[in-house]
Amino acid sequence: MPAADLQLLIDAALEAGKIATRYSGDTAQRWDKPGGAGPVTEADLAVNAMLEQRLPFARPGYGWLSEETEDNSARLSKDRLFIIDPIDGTRSFAEGSRTWAHSLAVAERGEVTAAVIFLPRRDLLYAAAKGQGATLNGAPIRVSGVSTLETAEILAAKPNLDPRHWRQGEVPEFKRVYRPSLAYRLALVGQGRFDGMLTLRPSWEWDIAAGDLIIREAGGTCSDRLGLPLRFNNANPRLNGVIAAGAAVHQILRARLDPGSTGIRP
Incomplete structure (x- = not known):
């Protein structure tokens, strides 16, 4: 299941990148969320809408947790759920920077089992599935060996x-x-x-x-x-x-x- 979920997340992240990059960052409509919760742009909401339609349709038994969707307790009864940040680094996106990312994950009983972080403006796609290693643009990656x-x-x-x-x-x-x-x-x-x-x-x-x-x-x-x-x-x-x-x-x-x-x- 993690491998199948990973491919689903990769395909969704690539589509998210196409949507987000249609907006020009600093000219995308932007406003502040209530309660000092930070900024949001029309690109965040457009990406979220696509993901919220596409991912639960593919996995109807999974719960849903996203920064741009009002939370509810229904997800707590689900063994598996999607955990989504449509655009992580919204301020950077709004400033026209390239260091924002789509962050998509599946968790099962509290543990993440499939994950994608995609930076479309840098053409960087990080991915991992439980027990199968982590990759960048398809090539295996490893953490640093520095010990001090x-x-x-x-x-x-x-x-x-x-x-x-x-x-x-x-x-x-x-x-x-x-x-x-x-x-x-x-x-x-x-x-x-x-x-x-x-x-x-x-x-x-x-x-x-x-x-x-x-x-x-x-x-x-x-x-x-x-x-x-x-x-x-x-x-x-x-x-x-x-x-x-x-x-x-x-x-x-x-x-x-x-x-x-x-x-x-x-």
Whole structure:
């Protein structure tokens, strides 16, 4: 089933790319969601509408969780569900950047089993199915083998380096880099382009689900900020931060983080 679901997600992601790229980014209609939930564009909604019609039609027994669909509790009774971010990095999309992505995943009983992250403006398609490895444009990928934090390049927003998040207030030394899309950051770690990814704020499942499987199938470790495995289809679809890296760097980051820190406010 993961292999069949993966091909379904790949085909849907390619179609999503065709739809999104019809819009010109900075001229696409944009507005802010209520409650400070961030921006949305007409492209987000057009992609979501296609995916919400296409994917459940192909898998009528699956639940549905998407950033651009009002959530309801019906998904909680489903063994399998789609977890979708129609456009991850909406601000980048609206600015005309190329670093936004479509993030599509299937989870079964809380574990992601098929995943795609597609960046149509960069022609990058990351994919993974449970037990079958991870790929970029069809070629196998592996996480970095770097084993020391001092030589590591970690994808992280600057607020993650606040001393209050680290044991004894001592922020470890590593090279910090940044990309605006959470899904893309995870995919880059799976590719081995960077050695780790860190976000300490509560994170939506749709931003993380696809990248979680890609990291794990690429030989890495993906957990919440306390080092616990990620589980999906929660009643409140938010995760307690994310640490993603090769095994050695992941272990060091987890050990250096203060487990008593409350995280970054969303």
